[in-house]
Amino acid sequence: MQELALLMGADCVDAREPEFARLVKQAKAGDTAAFEAILCKFERKVLLSALRLLNGNLEDAKDAAQQVFMRLHRSLHQLDENRHSGSWLYRITVNVCRDMLRKRARRPVVSLEEAEERTAAGWAEDAMRRKEQMRLIYAALATLSERERAAIVLRDLEGISTSEVARILRSSEVTVRSQISNARVKIRKFVDRQQKRRL
Amino acid sequence: MSCPKFQPLIALYVESDFAPGQEDMVEPHLAVCESCREFDLKMRESQDALKTLRNEFVEGSVFQDVRTEVLRAVSRRCPPRTWPRYVMAAGVALILLAGWVWSTRPGARLQV
Numbered sequence: 349m350q351e352l353a354l355l356m357g358a359d360c361v362d363a364r365e366p367e368f369a370r371l372v373k374q375a376k377a378g379d380t381a382a383f384e385a386i387l388c389k390f391e392r393k394v395l396l397s398a399l400r401l402l403n404g405n406l407e408d409a410k411d412a413a414q415q416v417f418m419r420l421h422r423s424l425h426q427l428d429e430n431r432h433s434g435s436w437l438y439r440i441t442v443n444v445c446r447d448m449l450r451k452r453a454r455r456p457v458v459s460l461e462e463a464e465e466r467t468a469a470g471w472a473e474d475a476m477r478r479k480e481q482m483r484l485i486y487a488a489l490a491t492l493s494e495r496e497r498a499a500i501v502l503r504d505l506e507g508i509s510t511s512e513v514a515r516i517l518r519s520s521e522v523t524v525r526s527q528i529s530n531a532r533v534k535i536r537k538f539v540d541r542q543q544k545r546r547l
Numbered sequence: 548m549s550c551p552k553f554q555p556l557i558a559l560y561v562e563s564d565f566a567p568g569q570e571d572m573v574e575p576h577l578a579v580c581e582s583c584r585e586f587d588l589k590m591r592e593s594q595d596a597l598k599t600l601r602n603e604f605v606e607g608s609v610f611q612d613v614r615t616e617v618l619r620a621v622s623r624r625c626p627p628r629t630w631p632r633y634v635m636a637a638g639v640a641l642i643l644l645a646g647w648v649w650s651t652r653p654g655a656r657l658q659v
Contacts, residue, residue, distance in 0.1 A: 380618065380621065380622065383618075383621065384614065384618060387614055387617060387618075388614070391610050391613060391614060392605075392610065395605065395609065395610065395613060396603065396605065399603070399605070400600060406605070406609065410609060410612060410613050410616075413613045414613055414616050414617050414620070417613070417617040418617060418620060418621070421617075421621050421624070478599065481596050481599050482599060482600060482603065484596070485596055485597050485599065485600055486600075488597075500597075503562075503564070504562070504594065504597055504598065505597070505598070505600055505601055510564055521566070522566070525559060525564060525566060526555075528558070528559070528564060529555040529556075529558040529559050529564075530555065530558075532558035532559075532561075532562075532590065532593070532594065533554050533555060533558050533590075535593050535597060536558075536586075536589055536590050536593040539589075539592075539593045539596065540589070
């Protein structure tokens with residue numbers, strides 16, 4: 349909770365748990381300022397998760413975040429103000445991103461050759477090591493299946509426990525562990541191939 | 548090359564993601580297998596690289612854009628489908644009042 353508060357922008361309300369319950373109650377009654385405060389509380393997590401699930405495409409991530417918060421607004425009356433809504437929002441974010449990838453007829457799984465070409469081109473253009481690394485990792489994430497990507501983003505980038513990831517993805521812990529393991533091995537092998545290409 | 552059977556286990560081992568009881572499977576093997584030790588090191592490297600995305604910087608204006616768009620769309624929509632309690636209470640009171648006025652109107656008892 350403290351981490352969330354720290355992540356929030358300076359112009360956002362510092363919402364702690366009791367404060368959050370109050371905000372949800374007010375938002376349910378139609379208070380737009382309260383809804384804005386809730387939005388502030390979660391916007392960073394929702395947008396960054398969407399960015400990672402959508403292979404680093406910021407415009408798509410913005411669209412996804414908007415859709416997630418519109419769904420939140422539509423579902424306010426169902427929201428239990430005494431329960432933490434983070435997991436619910438992660439689930440909606442994963443679903444919205446999956447739908448976006450499908451609707452736009454983008455292939456969620458990029459072929460290895462395509463992803464490798466993408467990073468090779470990137471290296472020539474961008475000299476910054478950090479950016480290169482991020483591009484490489486986004487390219488690696490793009491080679492994963494939707495489920496693997498969702499599992500690895502939630503576990504390794506959002507730092508959520510395996511059991512919680514399983515709840516968010518409505519899956520079993522065994523399945524999620526297997527997806528995480530496969531995803532890590534695939535990423536490692538992708539990085540290996542890229543490093544060999546560079547030599 | 549590391550042992551293919553151990554790769555998925557090492558992938559979980561590097562982040563302590565084992566299910567209970569699985570922890571003891573990898574360490575004895577790592578102690579005797581050099582190629583798997585190398586894979587373990589490389590796996591840790593790629594995990595570190597993956598986690599660089601955690602530090603990705605996104606301009607504050609991006610969040611502001613999202614917030615503005617959402618609030619604009621929300622303001623165009625009707626308010627959430629929940630009736631504040633006082634509106635419901637006022638409705639009930641109005642119905643009761645109408646009933647009382649109806650029952651006490653002149654001539655109401657005569658009809659009975």
